[in-house]
Amino acid sequence: MFYLGVTGKYFLAFIIFLIIQNIYINQSVLSSDIYRFLFYFVLYAFITNSKEELKDLNFPMILFIFLSTFSIISYLLEINLGVDDYQTWNIGFNPSELDYLKGRTNGFQAGGPNSFADLITITAIYSLFKYKNSYALFIIPLSLIGVIVTYSRFSLIVLISFIFLKLIKEKLYIQLLGSLLILLISANTLGVYERFLNDDNNGISDRLLMLQASTEYYSESSIESKLFGNGSNQLIFQSENVYLYDEFDNNPYSYGPHNSFIFYLINYGLFGVLLFILIFTSLFKRGFNFNANFITVIVFLVLSMATDLLHNHSVAWLLYFAYFSYIKTEN
Structure with a gap:
């Protein structure tokens, strides 16, 4: 019998x-957002x-091993596979002279790079909580170095936090000390201190x-x-400026409120966000736990x-895969 x-x-x-929102705003039944969520619903059903x-x-x-290895090798060998479809970033190493792009x-x-670091972080933490503790010996150094060379501050902070959570929970204090050493040595060798503390590119201020x-x-x-939002693909946020999507000359996919x-509140309104949150209520039925999908x-x-x-669907699909897999195991 089909389970809903x-x-x-x-x-x-x-x-x-x-x-309904899209019909009201755009006089159209379907949109790219609706297609994506229909795909996630089919994934849920499957x-x-x-x-x-x-x-x-x-x-x-x-996926984690591939992404981390690609990140490290492309950094060390300065491998550049060309510009991505959005004509914004190189796939691999970015040799730009601009501070926020360079290296x-x-x-x-x-x-x-921030989304790349997010994807490495997510797959690394999943793997860390999924497999035996002995796997941490290669997951931790590979993930730390893989994320460090993206120079993504927040991803690195989240990765370190959940690595420490895992190691402290399992009382793996030797591995914890080893992780600290790997982090310090890698950060010093790759110039992370200077890069993260230097805000000449106004990256944090811009966000x-x-x-x-x-x-x-x-x-x-x-x-x-x-209450009901502006709909998807309506607005662009660039620094302190807000533009209409159709009137923005640059690549619209490179800008968002971070x-x-x-962003969901603006797009879908309070009512839409509440419906979206309700989708995830099953997550907390058992309370906080250390299941890999839950984490x-x-x-x-x-x-x-x-x-x-959440609206970068080249990465967000993994959220729904993990959540639906968690529901499957709980049922």
């Missing part, structure tokens, strides 16, 4: 809301109704301006927009507070 469950019902309600066990699926670990590694996903502009935009919106929750979802939500991760 509470999560599936909330998911359908959210998709119906998006369709995973939760499949008779196959997913516990032995190793592709996140394989950073990027992968095959959308979103640049704060985007966050301020987006929160002000929402607070000054009409009651209708606050906070997924604020992966938590990592996603933490990273989304300082990134556009």
Whole structure:
């Protein structure tokens, strides 16, 4: 018998809301966002109704090894596979003279080095909590160095935090000391201290301006927009400026408020965000635990507070895979 469950019902309600919103705003039934969430709903139906066990699926670990290795090798050998589809970043090493670009590694996903670092962080933490403690001996150094050469501050902070959580939980104090040494040596060798402390490129300031502009935009919106949103692909945030999507001359995919929750609030409104949150209520049915899929979802939500991760669907699919897999094991 087909299993829909509470999560599936909330998911359908959210998709119906998006369709109604899109009809009202764009006079169209479907949009790219709706197609994506329909795909996630099909993924949910497949995973939760499949008779196959997913516990032995190793592709996140394989993906982690590939991404981290590619990041490190492309940095050391300055491998550049050309510009990505968004004409913003090189795939591999970025030799630009611009401070915020120079020397950073990027992968095959959308979103640049920060999203690349997010993807390495997510797959690394999943693998760390999924497999035996002995696997930490190669997961930790590979992930730390792989993320460090992207020069993504927040991803590195999140990665370190969850590595320490795992090692302290398992009382692996020797590995904890080893991780600290690897971190310190790598950070010193690769110039991380200078890079992270130097804000000449105004990277942090620019993000704060985007966050301020987006929160002000929402607070000054009409009651209708606050409740039901502006729809997807309507607005662009660049520093303290807000532009209409169709009137923006540069690549629109490179700009966002760097906070997924604020972006969803602007796009879908308070009502849409509440429906979206309801999709994840099954996550906390058992409370906080150390299941690899549960931890992966938590990592996603933490990273989304300082990134556009939730609406970067070249990475976000892994959130839904982990969450639906968690529901499958819980049921």
